[in-house]
Amino acid sequence: MHDSLRTQLSELAGYASANARLDTPAAVRRHGTRRGWRRRGGAALLGAGVVAGAGVGVGAGIAHPGVTGPDATRAPGPRASSAQLTAYQTTVLAKAHVTKAQVAALAKSGLTTGQISTLATATAQLTQQDKKALTTARIAAGYLARYLTPAERTALLHDGLKATQIAALAKAHLSAAQLAALAAG
Amino acid sequence: MPKADDFDEFYATTSRRLVGQLFAMTGDLTEAEDAVQEAYIRAWQRWPRIRGYQDREAWIRTVAYRISVNAWSKARNRLTAHHRASRHAEQPELSPDLLTLVSALRKIPEPQRRVIVLHHLVGLSIEEIAAETGAPAGTVKARLARGRKALAPLVSDFDEPPSPRIHLAEQNRETIARA
Numbered sequence: 001m002h003d004s005l006r007t008q009l010s011e012l013a014g015y016a017s018a019n020a021r022l023d024t025p026a027a028v029r030r031h032g033t034r035r036g037w038r039r040r041g042g043a044a045l046l047g048a049g050v051v052a053g054a055g056v057g058v059g060a061g062i063a064h065p066g067v068t069g070p071d072a073t074r075a076p077g078p079r080a081s082s083a084q085l086t087a088y089q090t091t092v093l094a095k096a097h098v099t100k101a102q103v104a105a106l107a108k109s110g111l112t113t114g115q116i117s118t119l120a121t122a123t124a125q126l127t128q129q130d131k132k133a134l135t136t137a138r139i140a141a142g143y144l145a146r147y148l149t150p151a152e153r154t155a156l157l158h159d160g161l162k163a164t165q166i167a168a169l170a171k172a173h174l175s176a177a178q179l180a181a182l183a184a185g
Numbered sequence: 186m187p188k189a190d191d192f193d194e195f196y197a198t199t200s201r202r203l204v205g206q207l208f209a210m211t212g213d214l215t216e217a218e219d220a221v222q223e224a225y226i227r228a229w230q231r232w233p234r235i236r237g238y239q240d241r242e243a244w245i246r247t248v249a250y251r252i253s254v255n256a257w258s259k260a261r262n263r264l265t266a267h268h269r270a271s272r273h274a275e276q277p278e279l280s281p282d283l284l285t286l287v288s289a290l291r292k293i294p295e296p297q298r299r300v301i302v303l304h305h306l307v308g309l310s311i312e313e314i315a316a317e318t319g320a321p322a323g324t325v326k327a328r329l330a331r332g333r334k335a336l337a338p339l340v341s342d343f344d345e346p347p348s349p350r351i352h353l354a355e356q357n358r359e360t361i362a363r364a
Contacts, residue, residue, distance in 0.1 A: 005333075005340060008286050009306040013205025015279060020204040020218050025193035028222065032229035 089172040096168030107183035120170030224249035289339030297332035
């Protein structure tokens, strides 16, 4: 028993290394990848559940502004990958009295989420100057005219969106899929 | 998609060594295998990040150790008997000296055992152990000293080979006895 602790530990580790039963690297990778899928799948299912649940309230929220579910105003919630609006989006739009027809018209005109955001920013800037008198018509005709296509301008003018409604649209941050679905619907 | 070749090579060159180190820390081969394998699975899931680490082996060792400690506390009683029964039939038995060492290591507190293994088996310095375990260098030194002290009566000499004087004294005794 004159071996040093280092030697004894090395022998012990050597025994374990020699007798270890390990999977192949490919099997380990497969395991890790599968687990990743399962987790992502679980998260997606959870997200889908939330969106589906929120989707139930979409019709009611848009058709009857102000009527929302109990949890609707708490947080933005997960980004919707489907075309259905989340409870948060529904609430934001409903509070600003944005109708489904208005959003559909905007979507049909090809206005993107980014453009809506830009529009909202510009609107907010203009609102500082003349809050009450501001109409979408003025925005379209003036400040943002150069950024919008004729179809988009027409949609804005036709629907007569107010600054608060544009801000709500920007806040709702509708995805491309949602806008497309609204345009189709 | 993470690079599979890198990972495979890393796994092939390090996994058995890490099982050995974990076995010395835990005293249970099956547990060490499970913990190391699980650590590699987690490493693969984060491979784009981990492959850039300077000391990937230390990452695996730390993760595997944490897994084994958690698993140990949760499922020790339930699984130990089953593991021992199933493994002893298939694997070569440890020599009496190594069995003594395993038994001795199991008797000292787990943080001391970890430090002892990292220092004497892995060959890390106090500072490196402090970095890996997250404990201050002073604590590492204290654990090392306590661990050695606790092991001293249970196992043979540690770092220093037996001194020539002792050898001579033993030889003299043997000579005297023969005479």
